[in-house]
Amino acid sequence: MKSAAILLGGWILLAIAGTALASQTMDVTGGWVREAPPTSRVLAAYMQIINLTDTDLTITGISSPDFDSAELHRTAVENGVARMLPVSELTIPAAGSVLLEPGGLHLMLFDPVRPLVQGDSVTLVLHCSDAISLTLSVPVLRNTGEEHVHHHH
Amino acid sequence: MQNTTRQATRKRFLIGGIIAVFAMLAGTWSALQLRDRTGHVDELAATRFPVARDISAFELVDHRGKPFNNASLQGAWSFLFFGYTHCPDVCPTTLSVLNSVAQQLGSDAGNVQFVFVTVDPERDSPEHLARFVSYFNSDFIGVTGKSEAIEVLTKQLGVLSMRVAGGDNPDSYLMDHTAGVFLVDPDGKYHAVFMPPFTAEKIVGDFGKIRSAYQ
Numbered sequence: 169m170k171s172a173a174i175l176l177g178g179w180i181l182l183a184i185a186g187t188a189l190a191s192q193t194m195d196v197t198g199g200w201v202r203e204a205p206p207t208s209r210v211l212a213a214y215m216q217i218i219n220l221t222d223t224d225l226t227i228t229g230i231s232s233p234d235f236d237s238a239e240l241h242r243t244a245v246e247n248g249v250a251r252m253l254p255v256s257e258l259t260i261p262a263a264g265s266v267l268l269e270p271g272g273l274h275l276m277l278f279d280p281v282r283p284l285v286q287g288d289s290v291t292l293v294l295h296c297s298d299a300i301s302l303t304l305s306v307p308v309l310r311n312t313g314e315e316h317v318h319h320h321h
Numbered sequence: 322m323q324n325t326t327r328q329a330t331r332k333r334f335l336i337g338g339i340i341a342v343f344a345m346l347a348g349t350w351s352a353l354q355l356r357d358r359t360g361h362v363d364e365l366a367a368t369r370f371p372v373a374r375d376i377s378a379f380e381l382v383d384h385r386g387k388p389f390n391n392a393s394l395q396g397a398w399s400f401l402f403f404g405y406t407h408c409p410d411v412c413p414t415t416l417s418v419l420n421s422v423a424q425q426l427g428s429d430a431g432n433v434q435f436v437f438v439t440v441d442p443e444r445d446s447p448e449h450l451a452r453f454v455s456y457f458n459s460d461f462i463g464v465t466g467k468s469e470a471i472e473v474l475t476k477q478l479g480v481l482s483m484r485v486a487g488g489d490n491p492d493s494y495l496m497d498h499t500a501g502v503f504l505v506d507p508d509g510k511y512h513a514v515f516m517p518p519f520t521a522e523k524i525v526g527d528f529g530k531i532r533s534a535y536q
Contacts, residue, residue, distance in 0.1 A: 202413060205456040207406040207449050210493055237489045243410050248516050249481050250411040250500035270414040271517065277409075278493050 193296070194219055194260065199306035201277065202270075203286050211235075211284065213275035213292060213306060214268045219260040227258040229295040236279035238292070243271055252276075257297075286310040366515065367527040373510035379473040381438070384451040384463035389436075394509040398433045398532065400524075401503040403480045405441035405496045406453040411517075412437075415500065416457040421521035422528075423458055430460075432507070438464045440482035440498050442471060478503050478511060504528070506535060 199215035219225045230238040240255040255273065260266050268274050275292065284290065288308040295301045376391060383389040400419060404412035416437065423430045437454050439445035442465050445453075450463030465471070475482070480499040487495035502519065506512040513531055515524055 202409070204409070205406065205413065205453045207453045207456075208409065210407050210409040210487070210495070212409040239487070241410075241487075245500055245517050248499050248501050249497060250517070251497040252410075252485055252487065252495045270410060274410055276487065278487065279490055 193221055193300055194225060194294075194302055196294075196302065196304050199292075199304055200309045201284070201290055201306055203284065203308050203310040209279050211277040211280065212270070213277060213290075214270060215275075215304075215306065216265055216267050217258075217260050217294070218265040219262060222262050224262050225260045225300075226297040227260065227294050228256070228297045230275050231293045231295065232277060232291055234281055234284070234290040235277040236281070238278065239276045240273070241276040242273045245271075284308050365513075365527050365530065366519065366523045367504070367513045367531065368516070369513040369531055370511070373506055373508065373512045374477075376474070376477055376505070376509060376511055379470065379477075381464050381466035381470055381474070382447055384447050384454055384465075386447050389462070389464045389466075391509050394505045396507055398507060398528070399436055399505040400433065401436045401438060401478070401505060402501075403438045403440050403475065403478075403482070403498055403503075404500075405439055405498070406445050406449055407441070407493070408496065411498075411500050413457075415502065415517075416454075416461070418519065418521050418524070419461075419502070420458045422524050423460065425521055425525045426528075434462060435460070436462045436464055438471065438474065440471065440475065440480070441484075441496055442466060442468055444492075475499075478514075504531065 195218045197216045197218065199213065201211055201213045204211045217227070227240065230240055232238045240258055242253045242255050244251050244253055250271075258266060258273070266273065277290075280290075286308055289305050290308060292304045292306060293301050294304070376394065378391055381389040383393075400422070402412075402415055402419065404415070406412075419435050423433070423435060426433060435458065437450070439450060445463075445465050447463070447465060450465055454461040454463040474480075480501075480503075482496055482498040485495050485497055487493055500517050502515040502524065503511065504513040504515070512535070513527075515527070
């Protein structure tokens with residue numbers, strides 16, 4: 169019982185340490201999840217991920233308690249065909265940033281555990297290769313249509 | 322088997338590429354033509370064909386369960402987009418842009434229709450499409466049909482689509498698909514195509530030029 173409490177305490181300490189470490193390691197701005205039409209159970213999240221350190225950071229996974237699964241994807245337009253490419257690792261350059269935006273890199277969120285509409289917020293966790301993770305809360309927004317479709321090479 | 326499928330896919334994309342290159346060349350030429358005729362020096366972002374192309378007979382169904390065929394494309398300009406309702410990124414983005422186009426055209430939009438054709442008829446029934454298109458604009462038209470019937474239209478426009486896995490749930494599959502917006506003139510002929518990246522402003526601007534050249 170006592171050892172279980174110590175173990176639990178250890179985990180909490182580790183979790184706090186991890187969060188504190190992450191907050192000095194990277195930052196996210198402008199995060200949002202696009203409200204899905206009533207027919208879709210797949211949503212996309214966009215944001216800018218900033219590396220606050222002097223070394224490259226690699227994001228190796230995404231998770232969320234609000235969805236069955238989450239993946240990092242990139243839409244690539246080749247010969248006019250929009251292709252969905254899974255991205256297994258995303259490197260955020262030292263002291264640089266990477267933009268996730270409509271028509272480009274995005275987080276793909278599958279099967280929300282509850283219906284999500286504008287005004288809700290969801291929790292997303294970005295996992296880095298060196299056991300660092302960053303937990304975010306981002307709003308669900310309805311797209312207003314004033315955005316552009318970009319593609320990247 | 323897997324290799325054969327991959328080769329077939331590659332071949333499809335290669336053919337798509339060749340079609341796209343031809344379309345671009347045709348578009349460059351037609352942009353020059355349009356400039357000569359109107360005296361303006363603006364270039365079109367759209368690819369406009371020197372001669373509008375006939376669309377041979379197709380028979381589909383709209384989101385209200387009514388027939389959608391060649392006759393449905395006559396008497397109005399039609400913006401056609403191909404996608405699927407479970408599409409998380411490109412389709413909602415494009416339909417939002419098209420909604421902005423509709424708003425910017427204002428009363429002019431009376432002679433313009435916006436048509437979303439699914440490349441995923443397995444999941445996209447008329448009822449499903451009705452909920453999807455009305456989410457973006459209550460005037461948008463959703464179109465579906467049997468795969469073979471949809472192919473009659475997509476093949477003519479050079480639209481490609483392919484199912485790809487996504488997520489842990491097999492029902493959450495994704496589709497790669499041609500992301501162009503196709504413009505059909507009031508004669509029901511394939512007139513021009515817009516390729517991403519596009520903005521509502523560019524589409525409205527080009528459409529105005531194309532329409533005045535047509536009249």
